[in-house]
Amino acid sequence: MPKSQVRKKKVYTPPADIRPAAAGASKKPSPAWIPFTAVALIVIGIAWLVVYYLSSQQWPVESWRYWNLAVGFGCMVASLGLLSRWR
Template sequence: MPKSRVRKKKVYTPPTESNPAAMARARKRRPSSRWVPITALVLIVAGIAWLVTYYMTQGQYPIAAWTFWNLAAGFGLLVVSLGVLTQWR
């Protein structure tokens, strides 16, 4: 019976970067400013405080005319804080 050939493995060569400008931009990314985590923390605390105030006062505060829109405002602050946190490096 004939013997099968042994396959040689190819030597891995990493791909060359086709866009050197993109690599230069990636290297230049600096840490975010101090305002980013501070703003996110303030928005989180404000959103939680808004919701807790709404529930504890049975809808009388922060703005009684908004009724259930107070929930949207509180959760909206939390969602905006998540958007700010995406900019944190």
Template sequence: MPESKKRKKATEKGHEPRPAAVPAVSPRWWAPTMVTLMVIGLVCVVLTYLTKGNLPVPGLGNWNLAIGFSVMIVGFFMTLRWR
């Protein structure tokens, strides 16, 4: 019965061991920015409901809801990249 081939050692020419992967770390400003965006979005939505669309930007009416939800969604998507 034929023998299987022997594996080459990692120290042979052209085969060096890979360095260990370094875990990714988010910058220090990432988490505070993420939380701030979600809170600002929440405040925009609450103000829009309490003032019937007159605040935070008086001329936009109910578009203030879209702005508030958009800001909250940006903060939420930042949580997906947080390490």
């Protein structure tokens, strides 16, 4: 029985005029201050919450009352925002 002929497929090459600069721009590394700032915000947020709870809600700022929780969790959420930009 004769063997069938093997067809060679064309290799796909994307056109060069479709967003050539966008691929190179996304590979740029992030600045060195981003991970350090994010870790500092996490530590500050956790420390703020720990001090708030251990001081029976009198420290860091007694007049803010439950807004101290917003400050602590806000620092941690801000650090997540920074870490999402880290490459």
